[in-house]
Amino acid sequence: MKKLSFINKIIYYINVIVAILLLLSFALPFLPPKTFSILSVLNLGVSFLILVNVLFFLYWLVKLKKQLMLSLFVLFIGYISFGSLYKFSSSKKIESPNNIKVMNYNVRLFNLYNWITEKHVENKIVDFIKAEAPEILSIQEYHPHENIDLSFFKYKYEKLSGNKTKYGQAIFSQFPIVNSGSIEFPDTGNNAIFADILKGSDTVRVYNIHLESLRINTNVETLKNEDSERLFKRIGETFKMQQFQTELFLMHKKQCTYKMIICGDFNNTAFSYVYSKIKGDLNDTFKEAGNGFGRTYNFKFFPVRIDFIFAEESFSVNGFKAYNECYSDHYPIMATLGLK
Known part of the structure; x- marks a missing residue:
């Protein structure tokens, strides 16, 4: 953090907040809305949070800064838990009489x-x-x-x-x-x-x-x-x-x-x-x-x-x-x- 410029420190603080929100959202499928109704609203923005974390990762990657590990870690947890938001594979198509x-x-x-x-x-x-x-x-x-x-x-x-x-x-x-x-x-x-x-x-x-x-x-x-x-x-x-x-x-x-x-x-x-x-x-x-x-x-x-x-x-x-x-x-x- 000491080696970061003032602007990059602000960017990293925002990065931390977005990463924490995304990490919290991974628990939402297990939290009933009747008990956690306000927190459950967060799941509507999970796609957005994932995309923003990808952008933060790419930003720190271009800068060659170790801060990229924060978003990378959270995205990895999300991938293990829910799979990829975007599917890169081509659509499967199998013909069958059934x-x-x-x-x-x-x-x-x-x-x-x-x-x-x-x-x-x-x-x-x-x-x-x-x-x-x-x-x-x-x-x-x-x-x-x-x-x-x-x-x-x-x-x-x-x-x-x-x-x-x-x-x-x-x-x-x-x-x-x-x-x-x-x-x-x-x-x-x-x-x-x-x-x-x-x-x-x-x-x-x-x-x-x-x-x-x-x-x-x-x-x-x-x-x-x-x-x-x-x-x-x-x-x-x-x-x-x-x-x-x-x-x-x-x-x-x-x-x-x-x-x-x-x-x-x-x-x-x-x-x-x-x-x-x-x-x-x-x-x-x-x-x-x-x-x-x-x-x-x-x-x-x-x-x-x-x-x-x-x-x-x-x-x-x-x-x-x-x-x-x-x-x-x-x-x-x-x-x-x-x-x-």
Whole structure:
């Protein structure tokens, strides 16, 4: 420290703070939000903290300073615990007659209220889905829009709520749905649904989960003007609701004896308590076969992955793709799964 210039000392102090915050965030998957609601807010910024620590490491590396060891150590701990934020490997793609293509997509009511000024967004979503041809489609914020025709799927299950505007979750399938139902979350329009799908001689349980929304406006000026204490408190309360909703889901999941696929918009990151609990010993298909950041939410400041497809060990993960089509505030993802 004595050999550092005044400016570099300030930079290093900031580096220490950012490194400590990142180190603290690694404990978040083990800390229930009901007990640590304020601290749990930190997991939303883990991607940002990782990227900043990478920049600090590169800065000290260029300067040939031993201070690079701080961020390097914290990044190494994170890599051992959670893997890499960015996947450098090319997407795995294995063709097999037993493959099932599963897509997850939060369509934001098919742009019902014209959040995107582009015309006929709802038709473009349908055309995109039709072109990519998933055999199972899990949709959050589904709305039976008058211009929407997904009849190229042979079977569907939808669960809608709302008075004037009907919305909810839906599962579409090219394979027969032999059973279906909903897990109701109290005091919210969010819920989880399931469909038992017959694929050959196998019955596969597909869950579609939409956990409580954070309702954070991504507009920079709006965020600047929002009271930070109120914002943190609101996010903390949302995370408490997400934990309760996750507990309801896990009780239902425990009773299932079928091979299982879990899709959904968790409104939380891969560094969160709810992600850790829902994933359990399932495979995160992005980690198994994806590449890049795998971002699923249109957040301007750094890549955010809050939509997931998990699969049991009964499935081989033969492919994964995160798309860039911007027809919603979420990006679609698709996993190719092989029945073993």
